[in-house]
Amino acid sequence: MSRTFSDLVAEVHAAHSASIFRFLDRLSGDPDLAADLAQEAFVRLYRRGTLPEKPDRWLVTVALNLFRNERSKERRQRGLRAAFPDDLTPGAGPSPSDRAESRSRRAEVRSALDRLSPRDRELLLLRAEGYSYRDLADMLTINEASVGTLLARAKRSFETAYEEARRAS
Amino acid sequence: MHLDTETLERLLHDELDPRRQTESRRHLDACPDCRERLADAGRREARIFGLFEELDHEPTAARLALPDSCPEPARKEPAWYRIAASIALVIAAAGLLYALPGSPLREWISRPGADGRGTGDVGAGRSEEVAGALSGLTVRSDGPYEIVFLARQSSGRIRVELTPSRDIQVRVAGEPVGLESGPDRLVVSNAGSRASYEIRLPADGPPIEILLNGRMVFRKQGDRVETASDLDPSGVYLIDLSSELR
Incomplete structure (x- = not known):
């Protein structure tokens, strides 16, 4: 049985979503923004209707452009992150x-x-x-x-x- | 002479071609300084990339999930009336162009394959296929271009011919299909159709790809054509829309 385009995108997602999220997370310092940008890149891949030759490279390029568009907002948020760094959740774990x-x-x-x-x-x-x-x-x-x-x-x-x-x- | 920075980095990342790799390895065998520089570059990079891990947040399932309601691929995105309007517009434009005195379209339709490159001696099968052509589209692109067929068909073929023209021409024979062109791609919404197509591509110019159901079935880059499809004696590539082509 031949695979549908959705199947192909799901395979690409399984193979590359973690790496794309990690890259965007490190780049932005904002895991929520990183998750949103990664998801938006995959939505655009769906809309594209075909798989590019190197889907991971295409997705990163799209996500990078999205991030650059968000940069001004990101700059505003950076101050907030510095004032309220994450990892404030109490509970078990490191001392x-x-x-x-x-x-x-x-x-x-x-x-x-x-x-x-x-x-x-x-x-x-x-x-x-x-x-x-x-x-x-x-x-x-x-x-x-x-x-x-x-x-x-x-x-x-x-x-x-x-x-x-x-x-x- | 010692290895330069570019070469050291490429050695570190296995990015040298085999010949330069051999030469550089030979130099390293004889040069303790460069060996130390390479080892130091590796240590420093490992430290930096290790520090990046400090920034990582948990890639939770929620963060990595595919969007809950993924939009359908492009073929279903436009509203039906946009497709219908596009077809009507194309047909009207084609009709107008056809009616003009000395219309190149009329000549083209009556003599398929008989333009610039002198391939007028097309086979009979081809004439049958394109007889009764209903619609078509001509675009011009200065950059890479894709022609995307969204679905395989139960029957039908694409005939691809390279011509001296700078235009990309797509003609549909048989049933009407949705054609939507953008600056870098033309999408053929052909799900459920049994139409055949004639595509003329500029022999020169930027790379052009034809994709069928997400798979590349034809690529032209410079003089090079990459396809698994057949080439008939008149220089026309025949792509079967019903096969599992790579």
């Missing part, structure tokens, strides 16, 4: 001191990422999801021949920003 240390490290990583240029941030987070140099070049519209150099530069920038964030905290 209060562990949670405090984890929150502190999370805030430092967040701060370091936020200090990077959008391209460096997206490049690092997408590479962390395992995308190839060709995929990165296509998704971020950069020259494939210099992806390695750009990655090295982005990592150095992150290290510098992270050390600054640690000192500041």
Whole structure:
């Protein structure tokens, strides 16, 4: 029996939704926004009516564009997140001191990422999801021949920003 | 001379072509400095990517769920009257164009396949297929373009011909179907139809793909044509709409 388009989308979803959510979550710092953007990307895939050649790359590109459109709203929300960091839920789990240390490290990583240029941030987070140099070049519209150099530069920038964030905290 | 940053990163990520990989590995064998730089790059990247995990929230089922009420694919999205209006518009435009003195459309319909490239000696089967063509659409695209058939059919074929024209032409023979064109795609709402189609694509120009039920069945990029369909002696690709084509 041949598969319907909905079946194909469900397969793509099963294979890639976790990675796309993680990327958007790290990029935005807002899991609810990340879930919304990921869902919207899949809705657009449905509407498209056909599967692109590389569905995961297509979905990430769509989600990235959605995120960029949301950026101004995101900037407004960033202040709120800093004032009310998550992980405030009480209950079982790490001890209060562990949670405090984890929150502190999370805030430092967040701060370091936020200090990077959008391209460096997206490049690092997408590479962390395992995308190839060709995929990165296509998704971020950069020259494939210099992806390695750009990655090295982005990592150095992150290290510098992270050390600054640690000192500041 | 030491390995440059690009090469080191590509080594780290297995992104070098085999020849450069061999050369670089040979250099590494002889160069402790570069070996250390590569190991250091790997350690630092692992640390950075490990730090990213600090940002992760639980990917709960609710967060990863497909939308509860996914909209239907594009073929059902437009209201029926939009499809009907599109068909009526296309037919009216075609009729007007057909009625014009010296109309190229009239010539085209009466002599299918007889344009620019000199492939006028089309086979009899082809003439039968396109006889009584009812509607069609011509678009021009400067970028990649897709022609999307939303469903397989119980019968019918697509005949694809490459021509010197810059236009993408789609003609429908048999039953009317919904044609909806956008800047980068033309969607043929052909579910339940048994129509046949004649498609003419620019031999030069941007890449063009034909998709059938979500699967690519024809791709033209530059001089290269990629398809599992048959090529008849007159240079026409025949895509069977009822087969399970890749």
